[in-house]
Amino acid sequence: MVSVGAVLGMSLVALGLVLTPGPNMVYLVSRSVTQGRRAGLVSLLGVAVGFLVYLAAAVAGIATVFVLVPPLYVAVKLAGAAYLLWLAWQTLRPGGRSAFTPTPLSPDRPRRLFTMGLVTNLLNPKIAILYMSLLPQFIDPARGHVAVQSLLLGLTQISIALTVNGLIVLTAGTVSAFLTRRPAWARAQRYVMGSVLAGLAVRIAADRSRAAVATP
Template sequence: MVVDTTNPIAFGLVALGMVLTPGPNMIYLISRSICQGRVAGLISLGGVALGFIFYMLCAAFGITSLVFAVPYAYDALRLTGAAYLLYLAWQALKPNGRSPFQVRQLPQDSNRKLFTMGLVTNLLNPKAAMLYLSLLPQFIDPSKGHVLAQSITLGSTQIAISVTVNAMIAITAGTIAAFLARNPRWITAQRWLMGTVLGGLAVQMAIEAKR
């Protein structure tokens, strides 16, 4: 059975919006890159990517089956995901919200510890867990292909987007931080743009009828 391409595109847009929203992964990678260099940031990103793979496999082999086996599980996850997107939108729009480019001072760590810290940061990141456990299942439609294949396709799409965006951020962290320090209006514009996008997605998700 052929996996429909519409859902990966839609899920990819959601994943892009979420990866551009400040969270633990972004703050950690930026701080690490600025404090210890681009290579350290990219090594940490490797750990983050492994965390995404872990969540993807959990969703592919467990959560997706639960969604279609238990009555109302789909609606429960859909509404939970919508509520979390609204929370992310509020985090972006609330007064005095923290900019991800506010650097935290981090110690000089070995490559092994950098990788491990990236992994742990992502595994403990509620945004990553919510993305796979609540958002991913609703983009799966058994009538359009094998559920496991769709799960892997959607998860791989998200991982590719997240790794690409975060790698660009890690590499250019110092330049971006310096630019935004001189142009604070860009931070405000980014917060309002992402808050509006995520809020719109949340509303659409909440009112969407079950397929």
């Protein structure tokens, strides 16, 4: 079944992605700061459902692709590494903006908060590529059913994403005020996350062990 190394690797990627500014973080922070923690948590529930939609699609799709066209495993793996490098650049590039600088939003009802959280996640390119390009590289067809491995690794990612995003919602106002007064801390956060993502990308691209398994 899924190896400990795969779970740890997926956990690091999930942590790096959830801490990297993107549509989900920007929306949840802005909603929590402008409308309160309850609104942020309702929005997070929509985000959670979006994760489950992607996971269901990935469990079915990844298994089919690996069975029918094993060489695609290598291409998907390299695409995932390239995407991590792109995220690292977006985080480290000059002029990068902290997600904890909130965007003003008008108050919404719970139903719309949920819907906007769901739509924001479904349209988030980070999540789409996570499940299409990054998740497969932690799967080893030699260790058993690909769909089951996809499910377990996906649930690992979802657990980490929801935990971190939940903490962000609960502390958004405090963290936003802290980083606004201390821009050096905001820059440090971006540099640390960018460096982690770049390191993971290089490690993934250089690792040929699973590529050999996936190639006939």
